[in-house]
Amino acid sequence: MVDVSAFHCDYENKWCPGCGNFPILEALKQGLADQGLVPEDVLMISGIGQAGKTPHFLRCNFFHGLHGRALPLATGAYVANCELPILVSMGDGDCYGEGGNHFLAAIRRNPDMTLLIHDNRVYGLTKGQASPTSERGFVTKIQPKGVRSDPFNPAALALSQGAGFVARAYCGHKEQLAGLIGQAMDYRGLSVIDIMQVCVSFNTVNTYDWYKKRVYDINEQGHDTDDWNAAMDLAMAGGDRMATGLFYKKNRASFADRVPGLADSPLAARRYDPAQVQALLDQA
Amino acid sequence: MGIDVTVKVGGEAGQGIQTVGDLLAHVCHGCGLYVLGVNDFESRIRGGHSFLQLRISDRPVTAPDHRVHLLVALSPRTLDMHLSELAEDGLAIFDSQEADAGSNVVSIAVTDMARKAGGAIMANTVAAGACLALLGAPDSLLERVLKKQFQAKKAGVLENNLNAAQTGAQAVAEIDFAPAFAWPEKKPAGKLLSGAQILALGALASDCRFAAFYPMSPATGIMAGLTGFEGRAPLVVEQAEDEIAAANMVIGASFAGVRSMTATSGGGFALMTEGLGLAGITETPMVIVNSQRPGPATGLPTRTAQADLRFVLHAAQDEFPRFVLAPTSLDDGFETMGRAFALADKYQVPAVVLTDQYFNDSVNIAQKPLNAPESIDCHIVTDADMDDPKAYRRYEITDSGISPRALPCAGQALVMVSGNEHQQDGHISETIPDRIGQVDKRFRKLAAMEGEMRPPRTDYPDSRVLLVGWGSAAGAIGESVEMLRAEGMDAGGVYFTDIWPFPQQAAEEILGRCERFYMVEQNVSAQLGGLIREKTGLKCYQAVLKYDGRPFFPFEIARRVKAAEEAIDG
Numbered sequence: 001m002v003d004v005s006a007f008h009c010d011y012e013n014k015w016c017p018g019c020g021n022f023p024i025l026e027a028l029k030q031g032l033a034d035q036g037l038v039p040e041d042v043l044m045i046s047g048i049g050q051a052g053k054t055p056h057f058l059r060c061n062f063f064h065g066l067h068g069r070a071l072p073l074a075t076g077a078y079v080a081n082c083e084l085p086i087l088v089s090m091g092d093g094d095c096y097g098e099g100g101n102h103f104l105a106a107i108r109r110n111p112d113m114t115l116l117i118h119d120n121r122v123y124g125l126t127k128g129q130a131s132p133t134s135e136r137g138f139v140t141k142i143q144p145k146g147v148r149s150d151p152f153n154p155a156a157l158a159l160s161q162g163a164g165f166v167a168r169a170y171c172g173h174k175e176q177l178a179g180l181i182g183q184a185m186d187y188r189g190l191s192v193i194d195i196m197q198v199c200v201s202f203n204t205v206n207t208y209d210w211y212k213k214r215v216y217d218i219n220e221q222g223h224d225t226d227d228w229n230a231a232m233d234l235a236m237a238g239g240d241r242m243a244t245g246l247f248y249k250k251n252r253a254s255f256a257d258r259v260p261g262l263a264d265s266p267l268a269a270r271r272y273d274p275a276q277v278q279a280l281l282d283q284a
Numbered sequence: 285m286g287i288d289v290t291v292k293v294g295g296e297a298g299q300g301i302q303t304v305g306d307l308l309a310h311v312c313h314g315c316g317l318y319v320l321g322v323n324d325f326e327s328r329i330r331g332g333h334s335f336l337q338l339r340i341s342d343r344p345v346t347a348p349d350h351r352v353h354l355l356v357a358l359s360p361r362t363l364d365m366h367l368s369e370l371a372e373d374g375l376a377i378f379d380s381q382e383a384d385a386g387s388n389v390v391s392i393a394v395t396d397m398a399r400k401a402g403g404a405i406m407a408n409t410v411a412a413g414a415c416l417a418l419l420g421a422p423d424s425l426l427e428r429v430l431k432k433q434f435q436a437k438k439a440g441v442l443e444n445n446l447n448a449a450q451t452g453a454q455a456v457a458e459i460d461f462a463p464a465f466a467w468p469e470k471k472p473a474g475k476l477l478s479g480a481q482i483l484a485l486g487a488l489a490s491d492c493r494f495a496a497f498y499p500m501s502p503a504t505g506i507m508a509g510l511t512g513f514e515g516r517a518p519l520v521v522e523q524a525e526d527e528i529a530a531a532n533m534v535i536g537a538s539f540a541g542v543r544s545m546t547a548t549s550g551g552g553f554a555l556m557t558e559g560l561g562l563a564g565i566t567e568t569p570m571v572i573v574n575s576q577r578p579g580p581a582t583g584l585p586t587r588t589a590q591a592d593l594r595f596v597l598h599a600a601q602d603e604f605p606r607f608v609l610a611p612t613s614l615d616d617g618f619e620t621m622g623r624a625f626a627l628a629d630k631y632q633v634p635a636v637v638l639t640d641q642y643f644n645d646s647v648n649i650a651q652k653p654l655n656a657p658e659s660i661d662c663h664i665v666t667d668a669d670m671d672d673p674k675a676y677r678r679y680e681i682t683d684s685g686i687s688p689r690a691l692p693c694a695g696q697a698l699v700m701v702s703g704n705e706h707q708q709d710g711h712i713s714e715t716i717p718d719r720i721g722q723v724d725k726r727f728r729k730l731a732a733m734e735g736e737m738r739p740p741r742t743d744y745p746d747s748r749v750l751l752v753g754w755g756s757a758a759g760a761i762g763e764s765v766e767m768l769r770a771e772g773m774d775a776g777g778v779y780f781t782d783i784w785p786f787p788q789q790a791a792e793e794i795l796g797r798c799e800r801f802y803m804v805e806q807n808v809s810a811q812l813g814g815l816i817r818e819k820t821g822l823k824c825y826q827a828v829l830k831y832d833g834r835p836f837f838p839f840e841i842a843r844r845v846k847a848a849e850e851a852i853d854g
Binding site for chain 2: 011014039040041042043045048053055056059060061062063064065066069071072073074075076077078079080081084085101102104105259260261262267268270272274275276277278280281282284
């Protein structure tokens with residue numbers, strides 16, 4: 001068993017005290033250690049925002065890219081080397097706002113990677129504007145009369161588009177999240193975990209107390225993860241009871257499975273063969 | 285006087301104009317002639333007006349000719365628009381049943397004949413047959429090409445096409461066409477290829493293993509060219525959801541260890557600039573082909589331009605070193621792709637290859653052999669290269685500015701990369717020493733990058749008057765220089781492929797010697813002229829500019845330079 005502390009990083013953490021990202025980070029370390037991985041074997045790719053900073057606070061290989069663009073960046077890395085254990089860390093604005101199109105495309109492409117969305121329903125790094133998952137009526141400095149749009153429903157959208165691994169977690173339930181991360185990493189294809197997260201600085205509505213009263217673990221209740229309709233019902237249910245856990249799991253051909261030859265050996269591992277290239281040039 | 289004949293075939297989109305051109309080009313090339321074929325089309329799938337202009341010669345040709353010897357009009361509009369371009373001894377063939385359309389116009393029922401041969405779809409084969417017969421080509425030449433093209437198709441297709449070609453030839457058998465010539469039967473020189481194809485082959489030969497793109501004219505042909513090698517080479521071509529994704533995928537793949545590229549046009553490049561900046565600050569090699577077309581915004585989607593030079597030089601926020609290369613010919617295109625990948629890897633910077641619609645969509649003869657390099661050096665370090673891999677720092681401050689580049693998950697070295705400004709280990713930093721240290725480190729590469737830049741290619745560089753251009757305009761400029769010299773002017777040509785970092789010393793030396801120089805560019809402000817002035821202090825005398833979306837004709841460049849020179853001489 002790899003020790004969780006192997007993933008400890010000395011780089012100074014820059015999240016607010018009490019931030020919901022801390023328990024997510026702990027769950028992440030636990031999940032990676034449970035997988036028997038060492039930091040040298042892990043690649044995390046992130047976007048922009050507090051969630052985007054996650055790899056800086058974890059010992060691992062990483063590429064901290066642009067706002068919304070972590071998924072195409074990770075997809076490129078995956079195509080180059082489909083054996084890399086890739087985790088993608090994004091925020092709700094990052095993944096569902098700026099990167100919404102990439103989220104849709106990633107579901108369709110199904111690269112083998114674990115997508116963790118730190119969903120705190122508010123823009124933290126830019127100091128408190130509405131996010132795609134903010135409830136309608138959510139008041140911010142920019143939206144003083146409340147958000148006019150309806151919220152994005154990550155799980156329902158992922159399910160409707162055919163995602164093969166859709167889970168929802170709560171940052172306050174670390175063990176459950178660590179377990180889900182493990183299952184997600186074992187899954188061959190894109191696994192989506194929408195993590196309901198608390199922002200102690202800018203979201204005074206969706207607090208730890210607010211979530212505690214509402215969240216429950218569906219897997220403990222014996223939910224059938226093969227049942228797409230049941231998963232969709234869970235995703236659509238709003239209000240006072242918020243389901244967490246693995247909603248749905250189904251095997252789908254991963255991106256590498258769909259490209260002849262890619263699943264056999266990673267592109268990056270192939271040797272350059274001048275004779276083969278010359279033969280192709282000669283045929284042109 | 286050698287052979288120099290131009291055939292123009294025009295009609296509506298969807299009539300197979302390009303097929304006629306392809307057939308003619310292959311027949312000509314097959315017997316050792318040189319060709320340059322320009323595709324001119326509108327942004328529509330059917331209808332409208334498009335044409336293919338094929339210049340046929342027994343010497344290498346590098347630009348389209350403005351005179352048309354044989355015009356094949358498959359639509360009345362083609363005849364209206366292009367009849368005036370006919371040379372004195374030229375002839376137009378008009379697809380019509382009506383006789384006597386004019387003294388140099390012959391009516392032939394092309395479509396009707398095609399129908400009789402098996403279907404209106406073969407109008408292009410009828411037209412090709414007629415053209416070749418008029419030009420004096422033996423029947424066997426077209427037959428050979430048709431057999432090669434249609435042998436794999438289902439029964440009857442080849443026979444019908446052979447029949448169609450013959451009907452076309454018979455219809456013009458009685459016509460005496462002055463520019464007809466004796467066809468050689470010799471070994472073809474080089475390869476008949478489009479610019480897009482040669483760029484794809486250049487990428488293949490550079491060991492490019494991943495290409496991500498979003499379809500955009502006129503860049504798509506490059507990706508289509510690469511797609512053909514999927515499965516035959518270790519290469520994946522992926523159509524991205526947008527250009528932003530394409531650029532980021534390329535960066536991700538390059539970061540993880542494979543040479544990667546994307547191709548787009550100005551509008552797509554605009555979306556990629558964010559990614560370009562990411563490649564800049566993360567020092568990730570990437571190759572972007574910008575196949576220029578007129579803009580701004582959607583501009584003229586299927587036309588040509590050279591107006592993105594300033595844009596690609598400065599695209600993305602802040603400053604970072606990059607390469608900008610603009611191939612001047614097919615041979616140069618193959619080599620330029622190789623250099624773009626090699627330089628991007630060596631210096632860990634983005635390399636932009638500037639091409640355009642004219643370059644991409646035209647066919648010409650690549651004369652140099654296409655050689656795969658013996659080996660590819662991606663300048664990657666592994667644990668074995670390091671004293672202490674655990675102490676590896678991706679952005680180590682070095683004298684050269686180049687930090688050792690390791691790949692993620694390839695050993696004990698942790699590779700940490702951030703688009704935020706960072707410390708040497710890759711973690712975010714906002715300290716003043718880190719900021720200045722990293723900016724200086726990145727820019728320290730420039731001196732060596734400048735050393736990689738090749739001087740512009742020249743014709744008659746010691747001439748009194750020099751015509752200066754870049755990229756695809758070089759061919760037309762070169763021919764205009766020959767025209768001017770034939771008229772007694774002491775003129776030479778200067779053609780830049782390597783544009784950034786600007787080859788300042790070479791430019792100063794060459795341009796400092798002449799009496800005056802003219803910029804010849806397909807934009808409205810002589811963008812390279814401005815750069816030359818900025819970097820050398822040398823100012824062009826005048827600029828010959830064209831921004832109507834169509835490629836330069838050598839004749840028009842020569843005419844305008846001559847007029848300017850005559851004005852000086854009084």
